[in-house]
Amino acid sequence: MKQKMRVGIIGGGLMGREAASAFGRWFVLDDMPVQAELVAVCDLQDKLLNWFQGVPTVQLLTKNHEELLNSPAVDVVYVAVPHNLHEKLYTDVLRAGKDLLAEKPFGIDLAAARAIANATATSGRFVRCSSEFPFLPGAQRVIQAVTSGRLGRLLEIRSGFWHASDMDPNKAVNWKRQNKTNGEIGVMGDLGMHVVHVPFRLGWKPLRVYAQLQKVYTQRPDGKGGMAPCDTWDNAMLHTEVLVDGNEVPMRLEMKRLAPGEMNTWFLEVLGTEGGIRFSTKDPKTLWVFERAKEQGWQRIDIGYQTPFSTITGGIFEVGFPDCFLQMWAGFAAERAGALNGRFGCATPNEALASHALFAAALKSHADKCVVALD
Numbered sequence: 001m002k003q004k005m006r007v008g009i010i011g012g013g014l015m016g017r018e019a020a021s022a023f024g025r026w027f028v029l030d031d032m033p034v035q036a037e038l039v040a041v042c043d044l045q046d047k048l049l050n051w052f053q054g055v056p057t058v059q060l061l062t063k064n065h066e067e068l069l070n071s072p073a074v075d076v077v078y079v080a081v082p083h084n085l086h087e088k089l090y091t092d093v094l095r096a097g098k099d100l101l102a103e104k105p106f107g108i109d110l111a112a113a114r115a116i117a118n119a120t121a122t123s124g125r126f127v128r129c130s131s132e133f134p135f136l137p138g139a140q141r142v143i144q145a146v147t148s149g150r151l152g153r154l155l156e157i158r159s160g161f162w163h164a165s166d167m168d169p170n171k172a173v174n175w176k177r178q179n180k181t182n183g184e185i186g187v188m189g190d191l192g193m194h195v196v197h198v199p200f201r202l203g204w205k206p207l208r209v210y211a212q213l214q215k216v217y218t219q220r221p222d223g224k225g226g227m228a229p230c231d232t233w234d235n236a237m238l239h240t241e242v243l244v245d246g247n248e249v250p251m252r253l254e255m256k257r258l259a260p261g262e263m264n265t266w267f268l269e270v271l272g273t274e275g276g277i278r279f280s281t282k283d284p285k286t287l288w289v290f291e292r293a294k295e296q297g298w299q300r301i302d303i304g305y306q307t308p309f310s311t312i313t314g315g316i317f318e319v320g321f322p323d324c325f326l327q328m329w330a331g332f333a334a335e336r337a338g339a340l341n342g343r344f345g346c347a348t349p350n351e352a353l354a355s356h357a358l359f360a361a362a363l364k365s366h367a368d369k370c371v372v373a374l375d
């Protein structure tokens with residue numbers, strides 16, 4: 001009999017429904033000691049609560065998150081709400097004695113991230129931050145190449161996430177485009193955790209940062225016939241240095257909402273003296289591998305469905321966003337049950353806090369046009 005992990009969702013928007021979809025096809029996971037089940041949902045919008053009525057395991061639909069937290073039927077809470085609500089709702093979950101998987105960036109700013117980290121430490125609960133792309137087979141192959149040591153002495157690291165989501169100036173404003181709800185860190189709060197998760201996990205913590213931030217469209221249609229301020233940073237390029245085997249290595253972190261031609265492109269590239277490796281979701285079946293030889297050539301390898309948590313899906317099939325999101329949840333469930341067994345785990349609260357320290361340093365770097373050192 002598998003152990004049950006009964007989940008409640010607070011915030012049933014884009015990501016809340018994506019989580020429901022992951023639980024709905026949990027049975028594709030092979031050999032999982034835990035069975036996840038969605039039992040309760042809280043959102044403020046009727047149309048979303050109505051949508052969740054289609055999920056047969058859901059017993060409680062509410063507009064009051066305290067009602068969900070008071071339910072003894074809920075073991076784990078997934079929170080996916082605007083960033084200005086992270087600190088309040090995450091700490092409420094911990095105070096209620098529930099485990100937590102919550103969306104990045106884990107607070108609207110560094111102060112909120114610190115408060116969440118402190119609440120996590122005192123609660124003793126199992127807490128992780130959402131970041132799913134490293135669970136893709138191509139990302140896992142990059143991690144394996146780095147940890148094998150076969151790249152030699154590292155020369156350069158590049159990690160990024162590009163969208164063209166804001167290229168249309170007539171796109172209406174929403175909470176992700178305003179400092180008061182998304183945070184002053186702007187695109188870094190939106191895409192940054194995705195970009196730093198693997199570097200941080202590999203031990204690459206920036207020693208210093210020089211940031212280039214761009215704000216292009218400063219107002220957008222408000223959807224009611226007028227215009228509204230759009231004051232978040234659109235693009236961020238963080239030029240950092242990290243220490244790898246005693247050597248300083250340049251690492252560039254790129255987060256962009258104004259990246260022409262890019263729908264949702266997460267990428268990671270590591271170059272060394274003996275080899276290189278490169279993966280991008282733009283071409284999710286492709287892994288680019290370089291090995292130093294007389295001829296200068298990158299090899300294109302076709303990769304299939306080799307996910308960290310095995311599934312019934314054929315090894316030659318294609319992988320996509322819902323797959324890595326399910327894999328991330330499998331990572332959360334397995335680690336919570338003490339059954340990670342060396343497989344890749346979700347981003348930790350400390351990694352989320354370190355990302356906020358970096359983004360705060362990036363704001364300072366850009367404002368003062370200087371390099372900022374990190375602890």
Ligand SMILES: NC(=O)c1ccc[n+]([C@@H]2O[C@H](COP(=O)([O-])OP(=O)(O)OC[C@H]3O[C@@H](n4cnc5c(N)ncnc54)[C@H](O)[C@@H]3O)[C@@H](O)[C@H]2O)c1
Nearest residue numbers: 011012013014015016042043044045080081082103104130
């Ligand atoms: N991991 C990813 O790939 C990914 C992708 C997109 C967004 N996100 C993150 O997910 C979070 C939510 O983003 P989204 O795109 O799903 O937003 P969204 O606007 O689609 O959904 C947010 C939902 O929260 C609800 N809500 C607001 N206040 C609430 C409250 N007090 N109680 C209950 N529900 C409340 C809203 O009604 C809305 O349905 C953010 O932290 C965002 O950064 C992560």
